Amino acid sequence: MSLLLGALTLGFIFSLLALGVFISFRIFAFPDITADGSSALGAALAAMLLVHHVNPVLATFAGFAGGFLAGTLTGMLATKFKINGLLAGILVMTGLYSVNLHIMGRSNISVLGSSTLSTYLDRVGTALTRHNTLNVMGWEITSLEASLLIASFLFIVLAGCLMYVFFQTNLGTAMRATGDNHEMVRALGINNENMIILGLGLSNGLIALAGAFIAQYQGFADVQMGIGMVVWGLASVIIGEALVGTKQIGLSITGAVMGSVLFRLLVAMALRLGLNPNDLKLVTALFVFAALVTPELLNRFKTLKPRSFHA
Amino acid sequence: MLELRAVSKTFNPGTPNELRALQAVNLTVDDGLFVVIIGTNGSGKSTLLNAVAGSFFVDSGSISLAAAEITNWPEHRRAKLIGRVFQNPFSGTAANMSIAENLALAAYRGKPRRLDWPLRKPLLGEMRERVSHLNMGLDDRLKNPIGSLSGGQRQALTLLMATWLRPELLLLDEHTAALDPKSADQVIALTDTIVRRHKLTTLMVTHSMHQAANLGDRLIMMHRGRVIQDFRGAEKKRIRVDDLVARFEEVRRAELLDESAAEMLRRVYI
Numbered sequence: 137m138s139l140l141l142g143a144l145t146l147g148f149i150f151s152l153l154a155l156g157v158f159i160s161f162r163i164f165a166f167p168d169i170t171a172d173g174s175s176a177l178g179a180a181l182a183a184m185l186l187v188h189h190v191n192p193v194l195a196t197f198a199g200f201a202g203g204f205l206a207g208t209l210t211g212m213l214a215t216k217f218k219i220n221g222l223l224a225g226i227l228v229m230t231g232l233y234s235v236n237l238h239i240m241g242r243s244n245i246s247v248l249g250s251s252t253l254s255t256y257l258d259r260v261g262t263a264l265t266r267h268n269t270l271n272v273m274g275w276e277i278t279s280l281e282a283s284l285l286i287a288s289f290l291f292i293v294l295a296g297c298l299m300y301v302f303f304q305t306n307l308g309t310a311m312r313a314t315g316d317n318h319e320m321v322r323a324l325g326i327n328n329e330n331m332i333i334l335g336l337g338l339s340n341g342l343i344a345l346a347g348a349f350i351a352q353y354q355g356f357a358d359v360q361m362g363i364g365m366v367v368w369g370l371a372s373v374i375i376g377e378a379l380v381g382t383k384q385i386g387l388s389i390t391g392a393v394m395g396s397v398l399f400r401l402l403v404a405m406a407l408r409l410g411l412n413p414n415d416l417k418l419v420t421a422l423f424v425f426a427a428l429v430t431p432e433l434l435n436r437f438k439t440l441k442p443r444s445f446h447a
Numbered sequence: 448m449l450e451l452r453a454v455s456k457t458f459n460p461g462t463p464n465e466l467r468a469l470q471a472v473n474l475t476v477d478d479g480l481f482v483v484i485i486g487t488n489g490s491g492k493s494t495l496l497n498a499v500a501g502s503f504f505v506d507s508g509s510i511s512l513a514a515a516e517i518t519n520w521p522e523h524r525r526a527k528l529i530g531r532v533f534q535n536p537f538s539g540t541a542a543n544m545s546i547a548e549n550l551a552l553a554a555y556r557g558k559p560r561r562l563d564w565p566l567r568k569p570l571l572g573e574m575r576e577r578v579s580h581l582n583m584g585l586d587d588r589l590k591n592p593i594g595s596l597s598g599g600q601r602q603a604l605t606l607l608m609a610t611w612l613r614p615e616l617l618l619l620d621e622h623t624a625a626l627d628p629k630s631a632d633q634v635i636a637l638t639d640t641i642v643r644r645h646k647l648t649t650l651m652v653t654h655s656m657h658q659a660a661n662l663g664d665r666l667i668m669m670h671r672g673r674v675i676q677d678f679r680g681a682e683k684k685r686i687r688v689d690d691l692v693a694r695f696e697e698v699r700r701a702e703l704l705d706e707s708a709a710e711m712l713r714r715v716y717i
């Protein structure tokens with residue numbers, strides 16, 4: 137049961153990652169892999185501040201802000217300096233590795249002794265239930281697990297709604313149009329470069345926020361924790377698209393959250409069934425690969441079929 | 448008023464592919480004038496429009512529009528003054544967004560994009576009203592994605608978008624060339640109506656001699672990056688399709704002459 141709760145909670149937290157990847161890859165069609173660095177940056181910043189007794193809300197927000205800056209940097213490299221988008225992301229991601237080491241002073245720090253969002257929630261949960269454990273339909277769960285799940289769910293609902301509203305505003309509409317048709321966007325007086333910079337900032341801010349939450353959820357930040365984040369986020373986005381389609385931004389946002397949760401459940405199940413944790417990233421990469429090429433292959437197969445008949 | 452003074456643009460300078468697309472072009476267009484531009488393939492018509500719109504910066508010369516010196520303005524800044532329709536119907540609209548969202552983007556042309564709501568009631572009402580004047584059966588389809596529309600419908604909408612806020616200058620680059628004849632006629636009729644009604648200063652590039660003869664107040668012919676002919680006023684009104692075809696033939700013959708002369712020189716000296 138706590139495995140399931142944990143997977144759900146992680147799924148909600150990683151939804152922020154999925155939403156970030158959705159903004160860069162889907163809205164801007166920008167293959168931004170800054171995420172691997174910015175997620176660890178968010179974790180490192182939050183953890184370092186928490187260890188220094190900074191208010192957890194502030195520390196978490198600092199994580200978001202750090203990611204935002206990293207994203208704008210990638211955006212600037214790609215637009216103002218005309219560097220290939222993929223390379224711009226690689227440059228910032230690589231640089232961030234050293235930055236993260238400097239922030240933490242070593243390769244990982246623990247926040248277990250500090251007060252974090254998790255300890256807040258633990259207190260709130262215990263106060264509300266007056267117990268350390270709850271009984272839900274015969275299952276024994278801790279109030280911490282329950283409050284983490286509920287809080288992460290509420291937060292992601294809020295974040296998703298905010299994002300939806302944002303993309304309906306003039307600024308958000310201009311951003312979506314930039315990804316759709318940058319020629320038109322410039323002709324309508326929108327500075328498409330600024331849109332990309334801001335969009336990547338937002339994307340990496342969300343991803344770093346996920347990192348900051350993860351650090352507090354698991355109790356530590358590690359300089360390596362960002363490796364594979366882009367692929368995880370993409371996997372969630374792809375699952376979401378398979379579930380709800382790509383027609384509307386609202387659906388896409390819901391889909392990304394659903395995809396993230398489903399992905400985490402699948403991962404938990406696979407690990408439970410004996411998948412070697414070391415193979416997790418390989419399996420995820422293969423999954424994304426398969427999801428990307430399958431539609432193409434199916435198409436080719438369809439068009440090839442009649443011809444092979446004559447051969 | 449639009450004014451180009453000695454505007455030059457060379458593509459791939461200093462390479463074997465060097466191409467002098469605009470060679471010291473001078474052009475002054477008075478307010479409210481509808482100018483049609485014709486010319487052979489590669490004569491620099493699109494380059495001229497792109498130079499004015501700011502798709503690139505010119506190598507030398509200066510451009511001013513509505514008393515503003517815009518030579519060094521980036522494209523998105525010039526868009527405050529300029530409305531544009533491209534040749535490709537896909538270029539002017541965002542396919543994945545609805546008609547209403549596209550129009551809303553145009554309703555804020557040249558204005559800062561803030562966190563406010565674009566699709567407000569009054570604007571939506573105005574959209575229905577203006578779209579119904581297109582007579583393209585789009586009145587009840589404001590929520591549909593633009594990608595589901597035909598090329599003609601998309602060009603008509605792009606024209607509406609380019610002129611939603613009155614532009615100081617309207618640029619049309621073969622905006623009917625990719626359409627079937629019927630849609631092309633429709634869009635041309637619409638163009639003429641809009642340009643006349645709002646007295647828009649307009650540059651329209653076309654390959655259709657018919658359009659060139661029948662539309663506009665002034666006709667410019669380009670060749671090899673230069674303006675080689677400029678018909679205005681009564682002279683423009685008198686021009687018939689046959690005159691234009693004959694003029695084109697003349698240019699073509701001069702061109703052949705040029706080439707045979709060059710060939711002869713090459714044989715003699717190399």
Ligand SMILES: Nc1ncnc2c1ncn2[C@@H]1O[C@H](COP(=O)(O)OP(=O)(O)OP(=O)(O)O)[C@@H](O)[C@H]1O
Pocket residue numbers: 458459466468486487488489490491492493494495
């Ligand atoms: N971005 C560019 N880079 C290099 N060469 C270019 C570029 N844009 C245009 N050219 C070249 O400049 C010349 C003028 O092109 P332009 O597109 O202005 O011609 P045009 O008069 O519009 O022709 P068409 O009638 O075929 O549209 C052409 O030879 C073209 O190949």
Ligand SMILES: [Mg+2]
Pocket residue numbers: 492493494620
């Ligand atoms: Mg052209």
